[in-house]
Amino acid sequence: MMTKQSPVLYIVIPCYNEQEVLPLTAPLFLQKLQSLAAAGKISPESRVLFVNDGSKDDTWPIIERLAAQDAHYLGISQSRNRGHQNAVLAGLMEAKDHCDITISIDCDGQDDPGAMDAMVDAYLDGCEVVYGVRSSRDTDTFFKRFTAETFYKLLNAMGAEVVFNHADYRLLSRRVLQELAKFKEVNLFLRGMVPLVGFKSTTVPYERQERLAGKSHYPLSKMLALAFDGITSLSVRPIRFITGFGVLVALVSFLGVIWALAQALLGHTVSGWASMTCIICFVSGVQLICLGIIGEYIGKIYMEAKARPRYIISARTANWPPQEGDGV
């Protein structure tokens, strides 16, 4: 391994059905790698590592072709689609024994590779984690911007510490990767896990671009699912809310009972029917919501108890894993 002066960098790129955009962006990552190496900031043994997340289109053949053309490109393929978070983790865990730092980035050109210089500089200055943070969301629609920003605020309010406007574009040092490997959870939310690992960190701003080609795999429904997963994987605050809410409802119910008794004693029982019905409906609704949230946690415990593998690699490009002295 190289010293801190000239670290081996692996750029880890998850790809799912990206045949339109990959041929456009792959050279951009390689150029960035080469310019960083030419500037002496990273080792010439640095690589671009694609993680095919069980794509159904030509993504994997494209990655294999790239790897055959240029030894700087490496690829691994998951045995099926497991989602963005698992794909990134698969790449990071595969890379961690071969490099000093990784930078994870989307393959669609939305994250500006230009920010990598500042990320590597921050690492050379002693940071172990560098978060890429979107400086503006001008290219996003109002709806995407609003939902995404609400997402970060909601996560923080619910007790999952995340860096505002940071997605999965980040630099991690080997040390952090080794510690991250000890987090054995199956429900992955890397944005929440990395801050838990700790170490010195900083942020680097970048402009979020539009997708160069192809279309997003993150519609609102998936974003909501990710937010919900993020909260329930990282925080038990919703359970505390339920307890607090339960106490409140119980108090209100207690007052309701006194009121109902008073009504009965005064002989107005029939007129109380509507309000009783309302209370029953309301309370049973609240109970169902609470049961659902508790069920969500139990479901997560169930999945964690199974301790299934978090990724399964089915193929690797011929040049992976690299041999010592493979430097190009």
Ligand code: UDP
């Ligand atoms: N991705 C993945 N597996 C999935 C969905 C997405 O590996 O199941 C990758 C995708 O190829 C891209 C990144 O995750 O590199 C982000 O996805 P996308 O651009 O669709 O999301 P958005 O940027 O619109 O939120």
Ligand code: MG
């Ligand atoms: Mg994208």
